Amino acid sequence: MKKQLDQKTSKPIHLATGRGASLLDWNLISLINMIIFFAIRFVAPTRGFHTWRLYLLLWCTIIYSVLAILAQVTFHIIWCIEGMGWSVAHSWWVKLVGLARDQPSESLSVIYFLALQLSATFIALVEVLGSRLHRDSCWLNFSFGFEQIGYHLRVACCVLLPAAQLVVSISHPSWISLPFFVFSCIGLVDWSLTSNFLGLFRWWRLLEIYSVFSILLLYIYQLPVKFPYFVLAFADFVGLFKVSSKSEWPELSSGISLLVYYLMVSN
Structure with a gap:
């Protein structure tokens, strides 16, 4: 134990x-x-x-x-x-x-x-x-105290998670962010029909796996590699973007909110 x-x-x-x-x-x-x-x-x-x-x-x-x-x-x-x-x-x-x-x-x-x-x-x-x-017991006490802080953070994440999911879906509309928007709409409809707040979290496991896929895809696109034209065209079509000093605010907001969403749902 x-x-x-x-x-x-x-x-x-x-x-x-x-x-x-x-x-x-x-x-x-x-x-x-x-x-x-x-x-x-x-x-x-x-x-x-x-x-x-x-x-x-x-x-x-x-x-x-x-x-x-x-x-x-x-x-x-x-x-x-x-x-x-x-x-x-x-x-x-x-x-x-x-x-x-x-x-x-x-x-x-x-x-x-x-x-x-x-x-x-x-x-x-x-x-x-x-x-x-x-x-x-030194490391155990320290890690247990860290876990107690994490417990309070997880409670806050449960409250803010639906809002973070909505921000991911609308901050930079694209094919990649579409599943977040669809599941947000499904959760809101479920909540309104059943008056059950937990309906907003019904698809959290699928979205957690999908957010990992999205983060890895976005990260790989940032690598200092000269991608062929068809890869660049596909990336632009699905909504991938390069993070740089010239990046627009919706793109930066999308990337940051995606990371925040994953940290929330994984905790």
């Missing part, structure tokens, strides 16, 4: 670091961080007999984070030795992977990256070795 409580209370902390690491930059390293975050979210156990899946993903997180940190540190050491004129540092594949930064020794994004990956590694280790570490 205590072990299950430990896993439940420490999960929000680990997911928070996963979110930060995945949203730090548009590259393959961050994309894999996001995929691992989604995987942990969906396989995190509510009962003890599913814990082996979580342990497997936690070990994948540890191994991947260590390799990413080593790759990042090694690359920037070589870059400092070779100097700013090192041709490899300006290659397209280096930027796509996520190793290149503007300045090899002064970029704050590298520090943020290393801090988040180290945090993800540490928390994953704590969860893997939880049966031993939680006996001190």
Whole structure:
């Protein structure tokens, strides 16, 4: 019972670091961080007999984070030795992977990256070795307090979730946002006919899965890759957009509200 409580209370902390690491930059390293975050979210156990899946993903997180940190540190050491004129540092594949930064020794994004990956590694280790570490009760008390804060946030999310879903559907009308609008209308009709407020949440599980698909699709479209014309045409048709300083407010509002909606429905 205590072990299950430990896993439940420490999960929000680990997911928070996963979110930060995945949203730090548009590259393959961050994309894999996001995929691992989604995987942990969906396989995190509510009962003890599913814990082996979580342990497997936690070990994948540890191994991947260590390799990413080593790759990042090694690359920037070589870059400092070779100097700013090192041709490899300006290659397209280096930027796509996520190793290149503007300045090899002064970029704050590298520090943020290393801090988040180290945090993800540490928390994953704590969860893997939880049966031993939680006996001190220090980490258990901290994670339990974090869980109590999360409980109040979940109550607020339940109240604000229908409004967030509606904002996602109308902030940037497109084929991608259409399912959110359709299910919002269905929920409102259900609520009005049955006077049951829970009718607004009837399709939340399907929309949670669909929001993951939408976020991944939007994230992949942000990668520094020169997509062929038919991909660009399809992306424009369904409503994908590039996030930049020239992005319009409806597009930014759509992306932010989609993330907020997922964080609400996943909690």
